[in-house]
Amino acid sequence: MLTENELKEYSDNARANYLPHISIDCVVFGFHEGLLKVLVLEVKNDSHWYLPGGFVLKEEPIEKAANRILKERTGLDEIFLQQFHVFGDPERAKEHFEMYKDMLPEDENWFTNRFLTIGYYALVDFHHVTPTPDQLSSACTWCDLNDLPDLKLDHALILKTALDTLRLQLNYQPIGYNLMPKEFTMPELQKLYETILDKKLDRRNFQRRMLGFGILNRLETQRKGGAHKAPFLYSFDVEHYTAALTEGFKGGW
Amino acid sequence: MLTENELKEYSDNARANYLPHISIDCVVFGFHEGLLKVLVLEVKNDSHWYLPGGFVLKEEPIEKAANRILKERTGLDEIFLQQFHVFGDPERAKEHFEMYKDMLPEDENWFTNRFLTIGYYALVDFHHVTPTPDQLSSACTWCDLNDLPDLKLDHALILKTALDTLRLQLNYQPIGYNLMPKEFTMPELQKLYETILDKKLDRRNFQRRMLGFGILNRLETQRKGGAHKAPFLYSFDVEHYTAALTEGFKGGW
DNA sequence: ACAAAAGTGTTTGATATACACCCATGT
């Protein structure tokens, strides 16, 4: 939580540069050790948790804004980003409002404004991310999806909506290019799908289906060193992958 | 187009009541005589065409705002409304900006603001709509989807995006309850699907599939008076229909 | 040698597609 002086400075700066009443919140999904992870921030001093977010510069396209915000939190450029919903309940930031309302007069106070927030979700390669706190936070970390802290404001709803959208997306679009490392094995990819869908899939049917999409290249090398039979490595066929992204495919799980 | 005085009054009123920088635009789909229709507005004096839209009251939930706007344009309450995208290009309202920028100083001029617009699409029963122009328009009419006027700003893009979303939605949700009259025949419903998808479907397979969803009731009565064999009438089974809406179903066309 | 993981193939059922015939009605 900001002190009065910090709030003043923050507010002045924000009012000078950003569109009022509009914010962006991002649900950043990563995949690590067979678990879906989400990037969260812990606010300084109080242990309140939020999704990474920010505001839109006065002359900035909103896609750019979302990219800029995520670049700051993850170090990554060119992130797979998808706008999925606008949250516009006037009461959605009540907690924020209560927290800051007495510290500055309303017309100077950025946080007593009503904000509509545009929800984006991002799929990123866990290993390439450098979680970086923002000005208001003391920590930025990955959290296991099954073991989340209590998110403030409506951020739990935003997260849930993002996850629902992601699950729906699985049905008609390929996924994984943005979540997996360059090279991966079929069981690893299957694990990703199982984690997102939260259900077990049949190994053989999964493989057949995946290969059927024609978006994978089997590489020459295999992954050695495991305690068992060496699995093949695959990479995504970027061209076919992006084609499938735009055209979509049939059927569901 | 507004006169200088009208612009002043409009701007003052808008600034007093609405959130700045945010608008709502609606794509209202109706179905009539085998054609998909969209509700459009013609601006006073110049023949510029727009989608129905409006702004969000300072303390109003955005869903309410969209409903209010559509109630004014159609007379209908409880419309099927779906938020589908936010359009946030800083240049998107350039034409508007150029049109009005010289008529009022910028800080008093509502239309020289940048606006993000939240896109909603609505499915309505054509026959229940009373198209009603707004303050800026001289006409509000249904337009055939294949014979649209040249829409201003980015409204052609908004319409296209809405249509794409609607087509996608067909794949995993029922549709039609909001577009068809209470009672309808199977060929009529098929026509709706064919119109939205812009392709012919097989009569027998369509029927089998539709009935398979279990969201239709076959009524006792048949539609008499046509020049041919009397078709059965159907109505939607609201309970199963709404269940299918939330749960979705598999497969695609 | 064996346990654990990975590769592959087959059988079965469901669903989608394609297609043909019969029925009812107004002209």
Added chain:
DNA sequence: ACATGGGTGTATATCAAACACTTTTGT
């Protein structure tokens, strides 16, 4: 009677689901 639209059934291909055996590798 016939043209037109509407109702229904069946054969075939395609795809999803269920399932079993073999191979590799480290211990």
